[in-house]
Amino acid sequence: MAIPVSHLWTQRTTDLKGLREVASSAAFLAELPLFRRRVHMHRACFPSHLYKYRAVPSEEGARRQFASILLNNQLWAASPANLNDPFDSSAAYRVDEQGSSLRSAVARFFMREGAEEDLAKAFALDECLEDASSLSRSLEDGHRQLLGQIGICSLAGDPRSTLLWSHYAQNHCGVAIQYRPCLDPEALQLFQVQYSESLPVINNYFDRDTRDLLAPLLTKSEPWGYEKEWRVIRAGKPDQLFSVRPEALTGVLLGMRISPQDREYVMALAAQRDEQFGTRTSVYQTNPATGTNELKVWRADSLV
Secondary structure, three states, rough: OOOOOOHHHHHHHHOOOOHHHHHHHHHHHHOOHHHHHHHHHOOOOOOOOOEEEEEEOOOHHHHHHHHHHHOOEEEEEEHHOOOOOOOOOEEEEOOOOOOOHHHHHHHHHHHHHHOOOHHHHHOOOOOOHHHHHHHHHHHHHHHHHOOOEEEEEEEEEEOOOHHHHHHHHOOOOOOEEEEEEHHOOOOOOEEEEEOOOOOOOOOOOOOOOOOOOOOHHHHEHHHHHHHOOEEEEEEEOOOOOEEEOOOHHHHHHHOOOOHHHHHHHHHHHHHHHHHEEEEEEEEEOOOOOOOOOOOOEOOOEEEE
């Protein structure tokens, strides 16, 4: 007897085994003394600093939200559907196996899920498995449902990228907020984004040991490579704020075109957060490097 089962292979956040591994690693790092933590993260090629580029809004409500980044130490984890790249987090699902080979793979899948052998074989008789294209569409539907359970916070690796300043910081009129991951590895559980000419292909969905359902969340097309992006992925928490330890927000970089009023406003927020949390929030200014189209970042006493 065939039993309709396509709903049983719907993807879950628990299928993203890479999240569990990084969470375990973050908990381990958080227990280390700071110096050992820094050494460990450096050897693992984590960046020393990451940046969130932002406009400085003029409307009062948006201005309160901007201030909360500095005064409440919060970041936003957006649903993939709300990211600016419509192809973000996409994947191609392909079914290479056919017939009895596919049914055997599906039966093994359900047996590993805990089903008895007879029931697993009954599951594998689902007529959905007769049509590879129909099965691929079913898996793609499951992927879209999974994305609805994910929040993504994107951070950039380069404070001197003129494109980042142009695209995300109000044409250099905004700011880049600086974070130091080693000061809060549990909140900033980081994954490096890879850049590719094509979408990730998942053709082994029914093999839990070899499939990688995290890859689509960490792959973007090559034109986005200038972002040097790292991501925090929040399972089950799309479109929500999350908190970062106050000391992990270490600085604010001012765009080369920031207005005097916005400059004063941002510096006042930095001073307010330092008084509130006992932190030292460095404020930097970006300017064109003399004779070049590159940016330099400076404080009153030094270049960084």
